[in-house]
Amino acid sequence: MSPESRVETEVDGRRLSLSNLEKVLYPKVGFTKRDVIDYYARIADVMLPHLRERPVTLRRFPNGVDEPSFFEKHAPSHMPSWVRSTMVPSMRGRHEPIKFAIVCDRPSLVWAANLAALELHVPLWKVEKSKNLPTPPDYIVFDLDPGPGTSIVECCRVARWIDKRLTDGGLGAALPKTSGSKGLQLYLPLKRVEWEDSRDQAHDLALSVEKDHPELVVSNMRKDLRQKHVLIDWSQNQPAKTTVAAYSLRARPEPTVSTPITWEEVDACAKSGNPDDLQFVASEVLERVDKFGDLMAELGST
Numbered sequence: 001m002s003p004e005s006r007v008e009t010e011v012d013g014r015r016l017s018l019s020n021l022e023k024v025l026y027p028k029v030g031f032t033k034r035d036v037i038d039y040y041a042r043i044a045d046v047m048l049p050h051l052r053e054r055p056v057t058l059r060r061f062p063n064g065v066d067e068p069s070f071f072e073k074h075a076p077s078h079m080p081s082w083v084r085s086t087m088v089p090s091m092r093g094r095h096e097p098i099k100f101a102i103v104c105d106r107p108s109l110v111w112a113a114n115l116a117a118l119e120l121h122v123p124l125w126k127v128e129k130s131k132n133l134p135t136p137p138d139y140i141v142f143d144l145d146p147g148p149g150t151s152i153v154e155c156c157r158v159a160r161w162i163d164k165r166l167t168d169g170g171l172g173a174a175l176p177k178t179s180g181s182k183g184l185q186l187y188l189p190l191k192r193v194e195w196e197d198s199r200d201q202a203h204d205l206a207l208s209v210e211k212d213h214p215e216l217v218v219s220n221m222r223k224d225l226r227q228k229h230v231l232i233d234w235s236q237n238q239p240a241k242t243t244v245a246a247y248s249l250r251a252r253p254e255p256t257v258s259t260p261i262t263w264e265e266v267d268a269c270a271k272s273g274n275p276d277d278l279q280f281v282a283s284e285v286l287e288r289v290d291k292f293g294d295l296m297a298e299l300g301s302t
Contacts, residue, residue, distance in 0.1 A: 011041065014082060014107035018114050025064040025116060028253040031282075033116060036249065039282040040113040044106040046289050047247035049300025051109070053126035055088050055100030057242050058112055059119035065251040069118075075101040076115070083108045086127045088134070091240040102127065118249045121242035134239035137198050139299060141243055142174070142186040142206070143233035147226030150216075152278050155184040156270035158217055158230045161209050162186055163263070175296050176266055178278050180250035180258035184266075185243065187299050195239060202234035246296050249282065257285040260295035 007018045021034040040047070058072045075085045084102040103109050103120065112120065124137040142162055144155040163174050166188060174186040190198060206219035209232060218229045236243060244250065244258045259280045269277040280288065294300060 011107040011110050012105065014080075016080075016107065016110060016114065018110075023064070025061060025118065026253070026255050027064055027066055029255070031255045033114075035255070035282070036116070036118060037110055037113040039249065039255070039286070040109050041106060042286055043247050043282075043289065044109050046294040046297075046300075047245065048104065048106070048109065049294070050246040050296070051102075051120065051122060052104045053102065053128070054122040055086055055127065056103050056112070056245075057121040058101075058115065058117035059121065059251070060115055060117045061251055062116045065118070065253070069251060071121075072115075072117070073098055073100060075099045080111060083111060086133070091134070118251050120245045120248045122245050123239060123242050124237065125239060134195075136192070136194055137190055137237065137239075139190050140188040140198050140202050141236050142188075142202065143179070143231075143236050143243065144184045144186070145231040145233055146182055147218075147229045147231060149228035150230055151275040152178065152182060152184055153269055153273050153275050154216060154230050156266045156278075158209065158213070158232065159184055159186055159266055160270070161213060161217075162205060162232070165205055165208060173263075175260070175299055176263065177246055177258055177260040177296060178256075178280065179244060180248065180256045181252060184278075185258075187296070189299060195237070199234070199237040202237045206232040206234040246294075246299070247285065255282045256280065257282055259285050259288070262292075262295060 009016055009018060023033045024030055025033055025036055059069055060072055061069045079101060084104055085099050086102055087097040088100050089097045103112055124139060125135045128135050144158055146155055159176055166174055174188045177185050179185055210217045210219045216230055218225045219232050246258060246260055248258050250256050257280055
């Protein structure tokens with residue numbers, strides 16, 4: 001089969017035309033577009049709850065991870081009529097509303113994968129009928145980004161400090177996942193909390209951890225402060241921002257995945273000092289789901 005050939009297929013009753021299946025998108029390991037589509041088709045059952053009702057931003061790599069990519073917010077004009085969409089107003093009134101795709105079923109996820117959309121990013125809010133957009137946030141996110149001289153190992157230590165403050169404050173336990181790149185992300189489900197309150201909570205907690213652990217933690221994004229520090233990026237808690245969806249592939253040399261993990265795994269990585277302990281590729285994530293199910297199912301049900 002030549003890279004340019006097309007294959008007509010049916011996914012859950014929807015007809016799709018798939019192209020360039022043998023094109024290598026991860027050259028280091030020979031992971032092809034066919035492999036990307038296969039992964040997303042197989043992971044769909046646990047991934048879709050984290051995508052449903054959320055406008056999706058696609059990060060597309062038409063020529064693979066070693067070549068330029070682009071973010072696509074606007075739903076493509078050639079998008080099938082059965083892929084859901086929604087109009088999202090300008091957050092600052094600077095442009096017309098944008099038509100976003102909503103990936104809510106396996107055919108839509110396969111359609112996105114066929115666009116070489118390796119990464120899927122979603123906001124912290126969902127589309128709800130009869131409600132103005134954006135709706136209130138479903139969760140707070142703490143994006144832990146290791147600066148030069150640190151890794152996900154140090155992020156694990158910081159994650160435990162954050163989680164202790166959340167649980168001691170009666171807010172509940174956070175749900176951890178790897179970013180699939182270098183860092184770690186913590187999610188705290190919310191109910192009936194407005195954006196300003198969630199952002200203030202995240203900022204106050206980041207400042208508190210920074211105050212107690214200035215040797216390792218910063219809450220300011222200035223690059224000159226990042227050396228040997230972990231940034232607690234609290235600024236993600238606003239309606240215009242997105243984070244990589246659980247189970248999304250990432251554009252790394254290998255097909256790593258933003259992977260839900262357990263707190264036991266967080267502690268084990270902090271103890272071992274080996275960042276590879278929390279790096280998972282697509283095949284490993286499929287095996288983990290078979291074994292554990294969705295470790296972030298609570299988040300997907302919000």
